[in-house]
Amino acid sequence: MGLDEAAQKPHDRLAAWLADDMAAVNALIRTRMASEHAPRIPEVTAHLVEAGGKRLRPMLTLAAARMCGYQGENHVKLAATVEFIHTATLLHDDVVDESERRRGRPTANLLWDNKSSVLVGDYLFARSFQLMVETQSLRVMDILANASAVIAEGEVLQLTAAQDLGTTEGIYLQVIRGKTAALFAAAMEVGGVIATVPEAQVQALRAYGDALGIAFQIVDDLLDYGGTDAAIGKNTGDDFRERKLTLPVIKAVARADAEERAFWQRTIEKGDQRDGDLAQAMAIMARHGAMAAARDEALHWAETARRSLDILPAHELRDMLSDLADYVVARIN
Amino acid sequence: MGLDEAAQKPHDRLAAWLADDMAAVNALIRTRMASEHAPRIPEVTAHLVEAGGKRLRPMLTLAAARMCGYQGENHVKLAATVEFIHTATLLHDDVVDESERRRGRPTANLLWDNKSSVLVGDYLFARSFQLMVETQSLRVMDILANASAVIAEGEVLQLTAAQDLGTTEGIYLQVIRGKTAALFAAAMEVGGVIATVPEAQVQALRAYGDALGIAFQIVDDLLDYGGTDAAIGKNTGDDFRERKLTLPVIKAVARADAEERAFWQRTIEKGDQRDGDLAQAMAIMARHGAMAAARDEALHWAETARRSLDILPAHELRDMLSDLADYVVARIN
Numbered sequence: 001m002g003l004d005e006a007a008q009k010p011h012d013r014l015a016a017w018l019a020d021d022m023a024a025v026n027a028l029i030r031t032r033m034a035s036e037h038a039p040r041i042p043e044v045t046a047h048l049v050e051a052g053g054k055r056l057r058p059m060l061t062l063a064a065a066r067m068c069g070y071q072g073e074n075h076v077k078l079a080a081t082v083e084f085i086h087t088a089t090l091l092h093d094d095v096v097d098e099s100e101r102r103r104g105r106p107t108a109n110l111l112w113d114n115k116s117s118v119l120v121g122d123y124l125f126a127r128s129f130q131l132m133v134e135t136q137s138l139r140v141m142d143i144l145a146n147a148s149a150v151i152a153e154g155e156v157l158q159l160t161a162a163q164d165l166g167t168t169e170g171i172y173l174q175v176i177r178g179k180t181a182a183l184f185a186a187a188m189e190v191g192g193v194i195a196t197v198p199e200a201q202v203q204a205l206r207a208y209g210d211a212l213g214i215a216f217q218i219v220d221d222l223l224d225y226g227g228t229d230a231a232i233g234k235n236t237g238d239d240f241r242e243r244k245l246t247l248p249v250i251k252a253v254a255r256a257d258a259e260e261r262a263f264w265q266r267t268i269e270k271g272d273q274r275d276g277d278l279a280q281a282m283a284i285m286a287r288h289g290a291m292a293a294a295r296d297e298a299l300h301w302a303e304t305a306r307r308s309l310d311i312l313p314a315h316e317l318r319d320m321l322s323d324l325a326d327y328v329v330a331r332i333n
Numbered sequence: 334m335g336l337d338e339a340a341q342k343p344h345d346r347l348a349a350w351l352a353d354d355m356a357a358v359n360a361l362i363r364t365r366m367a368s369e370h371a372p373r374i375p376e377v378t379a380h381l382v383e384a385g386g387k388r389l390r391p392m393l394t395l396a397a398a399r400m401c402g403y404q405g406e407n408h409v410k411l412a413a414t415v416e417f418i419h420t421a422t423l424l425h426d427d428v429v430d431e432s433e434r435r436r437g438r439p440t441a442n443l444l445w446d447n448k449s450s451v452l453v454g455d456y457l458f459a460r461s462f463q464l465m466v467e468t469q470s471l472r473v474m475d476i477l478a479n480a481s482a483v484i485a486e487g488e489v490l491q492l493t494a495a496q497d498l499g500t501t502e503g504i505y506l507q508v509i510r511g512k513t514a515a516l517f518a519a520a521m522e523v524g525g526v527i528a529t530v531p532e533a534q535v536q537a538l539r540a541y542g543d544a545l546g547i548a549f550q551i552v553d554d555l556l557d558y559g560g561t562d563a564a565i566g567k568n569t570g571d572d573f574r575e576r577k578l579t580l581p582v583i584k585a586v587a588r589a590d591a592e593e594r595a596f597w598q599r600t601i602e603k604g605d606q607r608d609g610d611l612a613q614a615m616a617i618m619a620r621h622g623a624m625a626a627a628r629d630e631a632l633h634w635a636e637t638a639r640r641s642l643d644i645l646p647a648h649e650l651r652d653m654l655s656d657l658a659d660y661v662v663a664r665i666n
Contacts, residue, residue, distance in 0.1 A: 037507060041486065041489055092455060114429075115428075119429060119492060120489060125455070125481070126481035130482060133478050138466065149463060152452055152453075152456035153368055153371050155452045156374055174370060
């Protein structure tokens with residue numbers, strides 16, 4: 001590897017290493033999202049699947065499988081499965097959040113309607129199950145069916161925790177483990193399972209995915225308050241407007257004086273938000289070092305992710321995954 | 334069987350014959366719809382699952398398996414799987430249709446919100462896949478994953494066909510095969526598969542479910558124009574207000590003169606509906622014998638369902654299923 005390559009983002013290096021596999025995944029996704037009978041389905045999915053997403057989750061499955069020496073073809077099916085599950089949850093999330101933009105483009109629920117987003121999401125879930133059944137691996141199906149249940153559970157938990165100032169960091173961790181880390185963990189785990197590596201290595205892959213997913217989501221939640229619209233494709237302050245209790249807010253609420261507490265009660269609990277409230281929220285969080293503390297936690301989880309890889313044999317892909325864990329948090333800077 | 338029993342509705346006779354199995358299914362449903370972390374989930378599902386639904390689909394799986402001499406325990410898991418898939422689609426349907434009542438009670442989207450209905454539906458889908466994976470039968474998983482995809486496809490097709498006066502009877506058949514018959518067919522088929530009966534019998538069970546589902550949905554669509562609120566738990570004319578092209582309307586549109594065509598264009602295509610339009614629609618349909626013609630088709634499918642059972646060995650449950658096909662259509666009278 002030359003200096004130029006080393007300087008590339010780890011995500012791009014993974015994409016380069018796995019280019020042939022990713023091409024096969026993309027071809028499979030295009031084939032399987034088609035519907036003979038309902039042309040609305042490929043319209044909606046193409047809008048989302050072709051929207052330039054990073055394909056991070058399917059890449060994790062491919063990397064895990066290849067790093068473990070897998071030589072079959074099920075890694076492509078499983079990578080597509082993982083992307084279908086992810087895309088289905090995005091469609092449903094946008095309905096739930098009443099989002100209007102994702103990855104810098106109008107959301108499907110805005111371009112078509114909520115109905116299409118709900119039903120096309122269901123179609124993609126069903127398609128993902130068809131794909132995983134084709135691998136004929138009961139363990140793989142078990143892992144991915146469980147991940148799907150944990151994802152839905154995390155989303156419901158997030159819904160009921162929203163607007164509730166009593167939300168603890170423990171509940172927040174449970175929410176993001178469900179809505180984000182469960183699929184990262186499953187994506188890594190199935191790669192190791194189909195490569196039939198020893199159980200300790202399968203668990204290490206899973207632990208990497210879990211920690212990476214947690215770091216990733218904490219950073220995403222931080223960027224919602226500090227990132228630029230161009231960088232994340234959604235508007236700063238969305239979570240505040242949706243009254244979601246994310247880590248920096250939870251930390252700020254825990255350290256609030258009486259006046260600040262009244263501010264959080266009005267804006268988050270009662271949803272009475274006025275001009276300047278977002279700036280005020282960010283000022284309060286900065287005053288208590290809530291953003292920096294949340295960033296430290298993301299760094300801790302990135303470290304956990306990297307360490308999980310230690311027991312795996314040396315491999316170029318292992319190094320890239322290790323760098324990816326750092327890079328995920330470096331997005332904040 | 335005494336005269337009293339023979340006079341009972343076939344659905345009640347099935348329920349009596351399968352009482353122990355159904356009790357096991359209900360217990361499993363209650364266990365699996367629980368969520369340790371998100372109490373909103375059992376709240377929503379209990380509202381729907383305990384609402385006194387007829388449990389027709391799980392009963393089909395139990396009847397098919399028992400009629401084929403099955404002695405294991407997977408029929409209970411599969412019956413619960415089928416009910417979870419059905420319940421998930423109900424939750425999402427009510428969001429899509431913006432329904433306010435189901436089975437005579439307020440819908441979950443009205444009692445909680447659309448968000449809860451979408452996410453709890455996803456949770457039930459995931460739970461259904463977990464349950465089917467537990468049977469360890471790849472063929473069963475294949476059948477049910479395919480059914481889930483066909484259901485979602487049928488729902489999307491219905492969405493795009495709504496408001497379109499060009500919807501043919503062929504498209505209608507495809508829609509109801511997806512949204513209703515696919516799960517009936519799969520529910521019957523998996524019962525035969527786990528009992529490992531010869532392939533011709535498995536296909537006969539599937540054909541029965543398909544035809545029964547089609548008859549059932551045609552009747553449901555007829556009742557939407559003619560049934561009483563108490564009988565079907567939803568308000569007469571819902572489909573008209575939602576501008577859905579169901580069989581009696583499609584038949585009436587095909588036979589419309591210029592004035593009637595203008596009426597359908599205004600009310601269904603443009604959605605400009607006024608007081609008295611529903612009565613007018615029903616009068617036009619009656620004038621062309623559209624209701625009677627639709628009923629004849631339901632009778633034809635009921636007959637197809639009954640005949641499908643012919644190649645199966647004699648069994649009390651076979652007779653009840655045969656009677657059930659007639660009864661489904663008799664609901665119209």
